[in-house]
Amino acid sequence: MSAAVVEMPGVADFARAFRRIQNEIHKVIVGHHQAVEELLIAFFAGGHVLIEGVPGSGKTMLVKTLGQALGLSFNRIQFTVDLMPADITGTRVIVSGEDGRREFSFSRGPVFCHILLADEINRATPKTQSALLEAMAELQVTVSGTTYRITPPYFVLATLNPVEMEGTYPLPEAQLDRFLFKVRLNYPDETELTQIISTTTGPDEAQVEQVFPATEAAARVEALKRLVREVMVAPEIERYAALVIRATLPESSKFIANKQGLARDDAVNRYVSFGSSPRGGQALILGAKVCALLDGRANVAYEDLERVAQPALVHRLMLNYAAEADGIDTSHLIERVLKSVRDRRG
Amino acid sequence: MPQPLQSLRPSPDEKLTAILDQIGRIRLRLNALALQRALFTSLALLIGGGAALVLAALAFGPLTFLASAVLLVTALVIGLRSSIKDAWRSHVDAAGTASLADRRVDFKDRLTTLVALAGRGESSLWPYLLEETLTQQQEFGVSRVERHRVSRSLYALLISGVMAALAATLVVAPAKLGLGAKASAPREVNVPVENLQVRPADPALDPGVEVSGDPKAMQELAEREQESADADSNAPGVRGGAAKLMDKARELASALQNKLTGRKAPQRPKIKLRLTDEAKNRPNSRNGHNRPGSQTARERSAENGSQRGEQQMPNSSSGASGPGTESAQGQRQAQPSPGDMASNKPIVEPAKPNPQGDNNLSNGPSEPSPGRNGPGVASHGAGTDPEHLFGRADNPPGAKDGFSITLEARLSESGPAAGGHGYVPPKVHSTLNSSQQPDEPLARGAVPADDRQTIKRVFER
Numbered sequence: 001m002s003a004a005v006v007e008m009p010g011v012a013d014f015a016r017a018f019r020r021i022q023n024e025i026h027k028v029i030v031g032h033h034q035a036v037e038e039l040l041i042a043f044f045a046g047g048h049v050l051i052e053g054v055p056g057s058g059k060t061m062l063v064k065t066l067g068q069a070l071g072l073s074f075n076r077i078q079f080t081v082d083l084m085p086a087d088i089t090g091t092r093v094i095v096s097g098e099d100g101r102r103e104f105s106f107s108r109g110p111v112f113c114h115i116l117l118a119d120e121i122n123r124a125t126p127k128t129q130s131a132l133l134e135a136m137a138e139l140q141v142t143v144s145g146t147t148y149r150i151t152p153p154y155f156v157l158a159t160l161n162p163v164e165m166e167g168t169y170p171l172p173e174a175q176l177d178r179f180l181f182k183v184r185l186n187y188p189d190e191t192e193l194t195q196i197i198s199t200t201t202g203p204d205e206a207q208v209e210q211v212f213p214a215t216e217a218a219a220r221v222e223a224l225k226r227l228v229r230e231v232m233v234a235p236e237i238e239r240y241a242a243l244v245i246r247a248t249l250p251e252s253s254k255f256i257a258n259k260q261g262l263a264r265d266d267a268v269n270r271y272v273s274f275g276s277s278p279r280g281g282q283a284l285i286l287g288a289k290v291c292a293l294l295d296g297r298a299n300v301a302y303e304d305l306e307r308v309a310q311p312a313l314v315h316r317l318m319l320n321y322a323a324e325a326d327g328i329d330t331s332h333l334i335e336r337v338l339k340s341v342r343d344r345r346g
Numbered sequence: 347m348p349q350p351l352q353s354l355r356p357s358p359d360e361k362l363t364a365i366l367d368q369i370g371r372i373r374l375r376l377n378a379l380a381l382q383r384a385l386f387t388s389l390a391l392l393i394g395g396g397a398a399l400v401l402a403a404l405a406f407g408p409l410t411f412l413a414s415a416v417l418l419v420t421a422l423v424i425g426l427r428s429s430i431k432d433a434w435r436s437h438v439d440a441a442g443t444a445s446l447a448d449r450r451v452d453f454k455d456r457l458t459t460l461v462a463l464a465g466r467g468e469s470s471l472w473p474y475l476l477e478e479t480l481t482q483q484q485e486f487g488v489s490r491v492e493r494h495r496v497s498r499s500l501y502a503l504l505i506s507g508v509m510a511a512l513a514a515t516l517v518v519a520p521a522k523l524g525l526g527a528k529a530s531a532p533r534e535v536n537v538p539v540e541n542l543q544v545r546p547a548d549p550a551l552d553p554g555v556e557v558s559g560d561p562k563a564m565q566e567l568a569e570r571e572q573e574s575a576d577a578d579s580n581a582p583g584v585r586g587g588a589a590k591l592m593d594k595a596r597e598l599a600s601a602l603q604n605k606l607t608g609r610k611a612p613q614r615p616k617i618k619l620r621l622t623d624e625a626k627n628r629p630n631s632r633n634g635h636n637r638p639g640s641q642t643a644r645e646r647s648a649e650n651g652s653q654r655g656e657q658q659m660p661n662s663s664s665g666a667s668g669p670g671t672e673s674a675q676g677q678r679q680a681q682p683s684p685g686d687m688a689s690n691k692p693i694v695e696p697a698k699p700n701p702q703g704d705n706n707l708s709n710g711p712s713e714p715s716p717g718r719n720g721p722g723v724a725s726h727g728a729g730t731d732p733e734h735l736f737g738r739a740d741n742p743p744g745a746k747d748g749f750s751i752t753l754e755a756r757l758s759e760s761g762p763a764a765g766g767h768g769y770v771p772p773k774v775h776s777t778l779n780s781s782q783q784p785d786e787p788l789a790r791g792a793v794p795a796d797d798r799q800t801i802k803r804v805f806e807r
Contacts, residue, residue: 011471011474227471230469230471232459232463232471232472233459234455234459234463235462237455292454295454297456297475298471298475299455299456300455301448303454
């Protein structure tokens with residue numbers, strides 16, 4: 001790859017590139033500013049994103065535009081009940097050689113790309129859903145004992161349709177945990193809707209320009225991702241992230257050996273059946289690092305952590321039936337957790 | 347020539363040192379403020395608490411004062427402890443200073459990160475962080491992070507100082523104006539003495555009032571006194587432990603109040619009632635109620651004169667060993683105990699009745715003794731009408747009849763006690779008259795004009 005020739009970007013380069021990508025996306029996507037920003041933060045933090053939105057809210061368009069703006073390869077899988085794992089990862093097929101010999105050859109599935117859109121992932125069976133696990137976590141696919149590497153950058157965006165829940169398979173917690181952020185696409189407001197109608201029904205289509213040259217796009221993206229890792233975090237802030245994660249754990253959980261520093265918040269103890277995993281802490285810090293760079297800083301601040309807390313934790317907190325009965329929202333619980341930890345910090 | 351230019355630019359270590367120095371200066375100011383706060387708050391608490399204690403001593407009675415003092419001292423201890431604890435908590439190290447500075451100037455935790463990661467420098471963005479922080483050095487200047495050089499708790503100290511000044515004024519001003527004694531002394535003492543006779547004592551001698559009465563009244567008075575004394579001192583079963591504790595607490599609080607306010611111990615009504623048997627005195631008295639009194643006065647004068655070494659009237663020496671002396675001894679024996687003093691009872695010093703029912707005061711001085719106590723001579727004592735100072739000693743009508751009065755004694759700042767010096771009757775030189783009758787008054791002209799006024803004033807008193 002051309003990664004070696006790309007110079008290490010600076011803090012200003014990062015912010016500039018980020019804003020350019022954002023602007024390109026908003027040429028097509030109207031509104032959803034926060035969702036787009038969170039999506040890009042997760043992308044540069046090296047994570048994957050679960051997008052939840054009603055039909056027609058522009059999920060697919062968003063991902064497609066992102067691929068176009070970055071100049072990266074883009075694939076889309078429409079998850080259905082009869083989708084098989086091999087349909088995702090690829091399979092071994094018999095091919096005839098030039099000399100007429102037939103042999104098994106691995107045919108790469110749609111998972112081999114830079115940006116993958118797993119549309120309506122909850123419509124596939126858990127077996128198929130879990131086919132993505134290895135690719136998402138380790139950037140590799142193992143088929144028939146052979147492991148195939150996926151070329152970075154690799155970014156999975158899975159969409160969830162919150163309506164039409166019949167015949168769907170909710171994602172297992174293990175798979176949910178592998179998504180760095182969960183981004184919600186809400187209904188556009190009146191102005192945005194008017195603009196959407198205007199831009200999508202006219203004769204001209206918005207042209208998305210590539211931010212990076214196609215030849216070095218992947219390398220540039222990887223360089224920016226490495227820069228994110230260089231952002232410094234004070235131990236106090238890391239401890240603060242750990243406190244936030246610990247505060248999401250209910251005291252009644254049998255998996256907690258040391259209950260010191262757990263949440264005193266009654267709401268958490270009452271409504272949360274499982275709190276965030278350690279991956280939640282990683283998501284907080286990585287997302288905060290991107291936010292720091294966007295702000296032109298080389299260090300993470302407390303407010304960066306709080307800025308990404310919602311998308312980083314909202315899908316990691318498993319609420320119980322009491323929460324559902326009482327109409328408790330996960331976002332509300334996260335706000336309470338943040339407030340309690342903030343108060344303890346003083 | 348890039349090298350000279352590079353040498354002019356500070357190295358990352360120098361930049362870090364500059365930033366850490368500035369954080370050190372901020373830390374110095376913050377810790378100085380914490381120290382000042384501890385000092386000022388502690389002093390304010392001590393001074394204010396002391397002033398409040400003095401004000402409470404001035405405003406409340408002993409038991410209320412004691413309770414409020416306990417509360418005040420408790421609050422003071424808690425306040426001192428929390429102020430010291432608070433100051434200790436406000437004491438910051440370098441990391442704490444950086445964190446505080448970050449928050450106060452909204453520096454997005456740059457300083458926290460710098461202080462925490464100083465020396466590690468593993469990140470490629472470390473120089474960027476140093477440079478960026480150094481360029482914004484003015485943003486986290488000492489005065490911007492903490493603009494106060496002196497802790498605001500100084501105001502608390504000033505307020506407590508005002509309180510202390512107010513308390514001092516309230517303590518000192520009444521003492522200067524002489525209002526303290528009035529405030530501390532009971533205003534009125536009522537003593538029912540029923541059928542007793544009362545007359546002013548000789549102003550030249552002890553202050554107080556002399557009381558005479560019939561033997562029955564005397565005996566009743568003596569019995570009451572004895573009962574009161576027994577109840578106060580010799581009956582432990584009568585007064586419970588709680589009552590004794592209350593008494594002790596009251597005494598303690600009172601002593602503390604006096605110390606704090608600078609007041610002397612409350613002035614008890616020093617009313618000394620000397621009992622004389624009116625019935626025994628009656629046949630010998632020319633004025634009905636002045637002779638026994640004058641006799642007793644002479645005896646007391648003799649006793650006091652022997653104590654002071656002063657020269658007294660010649661007749662007083664013969665009375666010094668008489669019953670009047672016994673009366674004086676009885677008076678000394680009946681000195682009030684502190685408990686009596688605390689109970690604000692008027693001090694009544696009755697002579698103990700003898701088994702025959704006679705008052706011991708009636709034995710000696712009131713017996714007629716022409717050789718030494720003739721009429722006219724004895725009438726120089728107290729209680730004589732000034733208009734008839736040297737007149738005939740007639741028996742007043744109704745002198746044989748007893749009567750009863752209620753003695754209402756009030757404290758007075760004027761009186762014999764305030765005078766200081768006892769009155770010494772002047773030596774009157776009179777021309778000898780061979781036909782001078784015992785009851786015949788001396789020639790008025792023999793008394794000097796000044797002395798006459800003095801004598802008149804004394805007897806009017």
